[in-house]
Amino acid sequence: MSEKVLMCGNEAVAEAAIQAGLDAFFGYPITPQNEIPEYMSRRMPEEGRVFVQSESEIAAINMVYGAAATGARAMTSSSSPGISLKQEGISYLAGSQLPAVIVNMMRGGPGLGNIEPSQSDYFQATRGGGHGDYYHIALAGNSVQEMADLMYDAFDLADKYRGPVMVIGDGILAQMIEPVDVFAKKRPPIQTDKSWALGNLKDRSPNIVNSLFLGDNVLENHNLRLQAKYQIIRDTEVRFEATDTEDADLIVVAYGIASRIASSAIRKARKKGLKVGLFRPITLWPFPAKPIAALAGQGRKFLAVELSYGQMVEDVRLAVNGASPVDFYGRAGGSVPTVEAVLEKIEENLK
Amino acid sequence: MTNSFQEKITIAGFGGQGIMLLGKLLAQTAMKNNLNVTYMPAYGAEVRGGTANCMVCLGTDPIANPMVINPDTLIVLNKASFSKFLPKLKSGGKIIVNTSKIDNAIDRDDIEVIAAPIDDIAIALDSPKSANMVALGIFLQSHSFLSPQMACDCLCDVLAKRYHSMLQVNADAILKGAQSIQ
Amino acid sequence: MSTLVYEKPESLYDRKTHYCPGCGHGVAHRLIAETIDELDIRHKTIGIAPVGCSVLAYNYLNIDMVEVAHGRAPAVATGMKRVKPDHIIFAYQGDGDLASIGCAEIMHAAHRGEDITVIFVNNAIYGMTGGQMAPTTMVGQIASTCPNGRDPLKEGYPMQMAEILSIMPGATYIERCAITDPANIRKTKKAIKHAFQRQLDGENGFNMVEILSPCPTYWRMSPVDAKKHITEQMTKTFPLGKLKG
Numbered sequence: 001m002s003e004k005v006l007m008c009g010n011e012a013v014a015e016a017a018i019q020a021g022l023d024a025f026f027g028y029p030i031t032p033q034n035e036i037p038e039y040m041s042r043r044m045p046e047e048g049r050v051f052v053q054s055e056s057e058i059a060a061i062n063m064v065y066g067a068a069a070t071g072a073r074a075m076t077s078s079s080s081p082g083i084s085l086k087q088e089g090i091s092y093l094a095g096s097q098l099p100a101v102i103v104n105m106m107r108g109g110p111g112l113g114n115i116e117p118s119q120s121d122y123f124q125a126t127r128g129g130g131h132g133d134y135y136h137i138a139l140a141g142n143s144v145q146e147m148a149d150l151m152y153d154a155f156d157l158a159d160k161y162r163g164p165v166m167v168i169g170d171g172i173l174a175q176m177i178e179p180v181d182v183f184a185k186k187r188p189p190i191q192t193d194k195s196w197a198l199g200n201l202k203d204r205s206p207n208i209v210n211s212l213f214l215g216d217n218v219l220e221n222h223n224l225r226l227q228a229k230y231q232i233i234r235d236t237e238v239r240f241e242a243t244d245t246e247d248a249d250l251i252v253v254a255y256g257i258a259s260r261i262a263s264s265a266i267r268k269a270r271k272k273g274l275k276v277g278l279f280r281p282i283t284l285w286p287f288p289a290k291p292i293a294a295l296a297g298q299g300r301k302f303l304a305v306e307l308s309y310g311q312m313v314e315d316v317r318l319a320v321n322g323a324s325p326v327d328f329y330g331r332a333g334g335s336v337p338t339v340e341a342v343l344e345k346i347e348e349n350l351k
Numbered sequence: 352m353t354n355s356f357q358e359k360i361t362i363a364g365f366g367g368q369g370i371m372l373l374g375k376l377l378a379q380t381a382m383k384n385n386l387n388v389t390y391m392p393a394y395g396a397e398v399r400g401g402t403a404n405c406m407v408c409l410g411t412d413p414i415a416n417p418m419v420i421n422p423d424t425l426i427v428l429n430k431a432s433f434s435k436f437l438p439k440l441k442s443g444g445k446i447i448v449n450t451s452k453i454d455n456a457i458d459r460d461d462i463e464v465i466a467a468p469i470d471d472i473a474i475a476l477d478s479p480k481s482a483n484m485v486a487l488g489i490f491l492q493s494h495s496f497l498s499p500q501m502a503c504d505c506l507c508d509v510l511a512k513r514y515h516s517m518l519q520v521n522a523d524a525i526l527k528g529a530q531s532i533q
Numbered sequence: 534m535s536t537l538v539y540e541k542p543e544s545l546y547d548r549k550t551h552y553c554p555g556c557g558h559g560v561a562h563r564l565i566a567e568t569i570d571e572l573d574i575r576h577k578t579i580g581i582a583p584v585g586c587s588v589l590a591y592n593y594l595n596i597d598m599v600e601v602a603h604g605r606a607p608a609v610a611t612g613m614k615r616v617k618p619d620h621i622i623f624a625y626q627g628d629g630d631l632a633s634i635g636c637a638e639i640m641h642a643a644h645r646g647e648d649i650t651v652i653f654v655n656n657a658i659y660g661m662t663g664g665q666m667a668p669t670t671m672v673g674q675i676a677s678t679c680p681n682g683r684d685p686l687k688e689g690y691p692m693q694m695a696e697i698l699s700i701m702p703g704a705t706y707i708e709r710c711a712i713t714d715p716a717n718i719r720k721t722k723k724a725i726k727h728a729f730q731r732q733l734d735g736e737n738g739f740n741m742v743e744i745l746s747p748c749p750t751y752w753r754m755s756p757v758d759a760k761k762h763i764t765e766q767m768t769k770t771f772p773l774g775k776l777k778g
């Protein structure tokens with residue numbers, strides 16, 4: 001393990017992607033993720049790899065599509081409005097089963113919104129986002145270190161399951177500077193069969209990368225194969241962190257930056273003798289529904305805390321399935337919940 | 352450091368006063384000396400219109416929440432940020448005021464005021480741009496967790512190479528700031 | 534003595550296409566396949582099929598191919614060429630695909646001077662969706678969304694993409710051809726070959742061959758009349774010849 005250095009989330013994510021074997025980066029400027037393309041424009045040529053500033057987010061995701069179709073490790077990054085534009089391409093990546101990594105440093109919405117931190121793209125990130133029946137893995141870190149670490153996982157998971165993987169942060173995680181060792185999780189890329197990739201056509205019939213399926217049941221069968229893949233992902237790739245949940249009367253569920261605010265509030269609550277725990281989803285999709293269900297009941301309560309007006313809370317309610325009451329606290333539009341407000345909500349629930 | 356502690360700091364001034372460098376050097380010094388630290392620069396719209404501010408959290412335990420809403424210490428280098436952030440300073444907190452630019456009366460008696468003519472100290476050093484470093488020296492001198500010399504030792508990590516001829520001036524400014532409140 | 538009249542190129546499957554009688558797409562496919570064989574580049578060519586009537590081009594061209602979103606082929610080609618600079622990358626696009634929904638992508642691929650080839654099949658209509666107006670639809674031409682004929686005051690004039698693109702420094706070779714008669718078909722093939730050869734030789738820059746191509750179905754003409762229409766009418770708005778390079 002090498003020494004830690006100070007880096008902002010954007011730069012750490014970018015360098016980790018390079019260390020993870022990124023071949024090509026395509027992006028378009030948008031705050032608060034600009035340090036990613038800026039960093040890439042400097043570092044990728046140094047490594048003899050590809051950087052293109054595209055004319056739009058639509059073009060960027062399609063450049064990713066082209067590079068990925070040849071078997072390259074390709075990535076793009078953006079923030080909320082730009083991620084909306086990328087949805088067309090993400091749907092195509094899912095349909096054509098192409099591995100790719102997309103980073104979303106979420107900002108306030110809807111519309112142009114603002115450039116402040118937000119978690120209001122949760123629905124979009126966990127429900128497929130674009131058209132068609134698909135999901136993609138969505139990974140959410142809560143520190144600069146974890147954001148960097150997740151990049152290695154993102155590329156491996158994209159290759160393993162042949163599909164887009166989204167890494168999700170927000171304006172704070174993007175801009176915040178923390179000590180980080182971007183090499184901490186460095187490892188050789190997983191080796192997967194890429195015989196589907198385009199190019200070097202020799203001693204085989206042509207490869208077609210495609211999301212168009214005509215004819216009776218052909219598309220349905222393709223969809224069923226995708227669904228089977230998604231089920232494997234649900235069964236094997238769920239990740240979360242549970243802290244002090246075993247004896248808890250109240251479990252706060254929060255991801256990303258909200259989990260750090262929540263954990264400050266929980267520490268204060270514990271000092272007051274309140275039994276509160278933190279459940280932090282790391283995979284937003286697949287959502288850790290089973291582990292949450294296992295904690296539900298037994299007189300326990302849940303409180304979801306988000307930088308949104310209640311998106312992840314729906315997944316918590318589905319997981320709990322009536323076995324426990326589920327409360328919600330959130331602020332959005334660029335505003336961030338305070339520790340005090342979360343603490344107040346915790347106390348209110350345990351009165 | 353045996354006692355566990357956490358300190359939340361807001362640093363504010365106008366663009367060009369080196370607020371971000373101040374924050375970054377403080378963060379680097381904390382990291383190099385085995386403290387946990389987060390540093391959050393204000394970005395985008397907030398940095399336009401001439402104001403600049405950042406939040407630094409440091410302490411013995413991992414920093415859960417990097418956001419600073421009610422700081423333990425407030426460093427303000429210009430009037431606008433004085434007025435904006437003073438009401439947010441925690442009761443019992445410290446404010447470091449640049450009296451070269453701020454002559455406002457302080458209407459709170461639940462806080463510790465550390466007043467120093469920060470710009471004038473820098474000008475006396477023939478380096479008016481080092482006011483940020485003077486402020487850092489004052490901050491470190493008024494707290495016991497990191498020494499001003501530790502910050503001097505980290506300067507070369509945060510100053511871009513092309514400014515390395517300025518290392519000494521900046522170190523002098525840090526130490527002068529510290530002495531000014533001894 | 535036997536004379537070989539017709540040989541199927543290796544890069545073309547021996548299949549009946551889904552194109553209407555008199556459609557130009559099939560001819561364009563054949564010219565591309567012949568070129569790939571003649572230049573012996575099948576092992577290092579990747580084609581991009583658009584959204585449009587030629588969406589199934591990968592069923593006919595016996596090479597590695599990718600099917601992409603409507604209008605995005607030049608962006609996809611960019612991604613490919615950048616990671617596979619030794620490959621010949623071509624985007625096959627219709628006029629709705631290239632000049633309407635994909636206008637940003639084509640402009641910027643040319644603007645960056647991407648070392649790719651675009652085969653632009655201009656039939657002045659949206660074929661696949663049933664004959665709606667395209668940016669290239671001729672003044673007065675009837676389409677299902679301009680039932681009284683294209684009115685330039687309301688719908689604008691036909692967009693001359695080859696001319697527009699040719700003023701960009703990044704575009705180094707642009708030629709407009711037509712699939713009407715054997716002589717023009719030979720010229721079209723020569724243009725495609727020249728474009729691919731440039732990529733092969735590592736010549737920098739974006740290149741495009743625009744092909745005026747008949748759509749008898751939505752022009753409501755016989756195949757013969759459709760060809761005549763290109764020669765007599767379309768070439769007035771879209772003059773043939775080399776615009777650049």
Ligand SMILES: Cc1ncc(C[n+]2csc(CCOP(=O)(O)OP(=O)(O)O)c2C)c(N)n1
Nearest residue numbers: 584585586603627628629630658659660661
């Ligand atoms: C985003 C999107 N919008 C619209 C369509 C529907 N669509 C399919 S083909 C087409 C027009 C294609 O016309 P052109 O590019 O001229 O090709 P042609 O069919 O004439 O060969 C349209 C609008 C689509 N597939 N995707």
